[in-house]
Amino acid sequence: MKGAKPWDYDAAVEEGRREVLDLLVRLVQAKSENPPGDTSEPSAVIEDYLSDNGFSVRKHEPERGFINLLASLGSGEEELTFCGHIDTVPAGDPEKWAIPPYEGRMASGRVYGRGSTDMKAGCASLAFAFVRAARLEKDVGGRLVLCMVADEESGGRRGVQSLISSGLLRTKNLVLGEPTNHRGTGHVVVAGEKGVYWAKVTLGGVSRHGSLPMLGENAILKAQGPLKRLSYPFLGKVTTPYSALTLVRETKKVLSKEYVDEARKKPHFAADHYTVNVGVIKGGTKVNVVPDSVSMELDVRVPLGGTKEEAERLLKARLPKDADVEVINYAQPAYTPPSSRLVRMVREAGREVFGEETPAICLTATTDAHHFRTSLEAHAVAYGPGMESMCHVVDEYVEASEVLGACKVYLRLAQWMLTGGARPSDPS
Incomplete structure (x- = not known):
């Protein structure tokens, strides 16, 4: 298939714009808050969509309700996996939303609702591109896999981690449809992610009656010093590996x-510094008891x-x-070299569709990509529709134009990575 004629990506997307936007609306309407993590509703939407288009779908359910889907087309040494998570964070109080979070309303060129940006827009775009890739060229010159997963919002143990550990998912190249549009920059390629070190810290005290607090040792008050020291978010700077300097x-x-607007807080320091956040604090058992423990x-x-x-x-x-310091979660930092073919192809496709610089960066948070980099040593990136700042907020929405643009990017990647189709800057 080397030298295959380029597909008419943009015409395919414009022809199917109603199809992909309708799929997104149905996904938003399919509730999948995590916790509790049940993805039965959106997985049924995706499964029906794929089945209606002639694909067989493999279902993996490591725990009841945590449903993961796999579908594939083509064969060969070249391979590419499209992956998206179909769970969302909770919507919270629906009274705070201007538009009900699960109505899936389309208005003024936007689709509104919980998960519209994070990341059901990406899932709809990836699924649509997967289906259209099969229509555009019957014999794809490689293997294209579509993976829709549960449990990303709680770490991925019953999602990507389960698929990898069970041997159901193997890949060399992965594209996640996470939202990667940023104010002032436009879309970026997320080629790396910081690691996560979560710890539970416990301080002890001496319990006495609350009427005689001077006789005890108040563990909550003992935490004042550490809390003050931890209020400065930067723990220390790292020496960045040479191959990651561009990303940082x-x-x-x-x-x-x-x-x-918040430059004085130095958010850019997060790129190469250890940062700390005090997320939870618990202490005391009753108002009239000197607390002997705080965590x-x-x-x-x-x-x-x-x-x-x-x-x-x-x-x-x-x-x-x-x-007492107890490590409750750890994921090492990892990245795909910006010089890799996958990163170059995603940047090129993004430039061609959106006309943006499309730099490769390292995310300060984490996505499912780190499981692929660390467990499979795969090249993995995130690129998808939606503003990163729209994640986890009330009145979440995504621009329809971004959804359609992402479809065009993904279709280009399917051909450029798998069939050897014409591409602007990939040396032959």
Whole structure:
């Protein structure tokens, strides 16, 4: 299939615009909050869509309600996987929404609702591109896989992790449809992610009657010093690996533009510093009892080049020596080299469709991509429709134009990566 004639990507998308937007609306209407994590409704929407288009779908349900879907087309050494998560964070109080979160209303060129941006727009675009790829060329010159997963919003144990550990999912190249549009920059390619080090820190005290607090040791008050030291979010800077310098430099630029109104808070430092957030604090049993224990759950983000050991050392330097530190979650930082073919192809496709610079960056948060990089040593990136700032907010929405543009990008990738079709800047 080398040298195959380029597909008419844009015509295919414009012809199917109603199809993909209708699919998105139905996905938004299919509730899948995590917790509790049940993806039965959106998985049924995707399964019906694929079945109606002639595809057989494999269902994987490691725990009741946590449904993951797999479909594939073509064969050969070249392979590409499209992946998206169909769970969402909870909508919260529906009274706070101007438009009901699960109505899936389309208005003024936007689709509104919980999960519209994060990331059912990406899922609809990926599924549509997968189906259209089969229509455009019967014999795809490689293997294209579509993977729709559960549990991303809770770490992926019953989603991507389960698929990989069970041997159902293997890939060399992965594209996630996560929202990657940023204010001031436009769409980016997320080629790396910081690591996660979550710890539960417990401080002890001495319990006495609340009427005689001077006789006890108040564990909550004992936490004041550590909390003050942890109020500064930057624990320390890392030496960035040479091959990741471009990613970190571009990340700083993107963060500076995105949060230009909050520049004094130095959000761009997050690109190459360990950061800490005090997320949960619990202490005391009753108002008239001096608390003998207080616990804090801390979220430390580990930059490219950082380690679990250094994260723990920097954290403990801000805690009392008698603090008990329990690691409750760890994921190492990982990235796909910006010089890789996959990153170059996604950037090229993004430039061609949206006319943007499309830099490759490192995300300060995490996605399912880190499972593929660390467990399968795959090249993995995120690129998708929607503003990153729209994730997890009330009155979430996505622009229809972004959904259609993402479809055009994904169709280009399917041909460029699998069939050897014409592409502007990939050397032959």
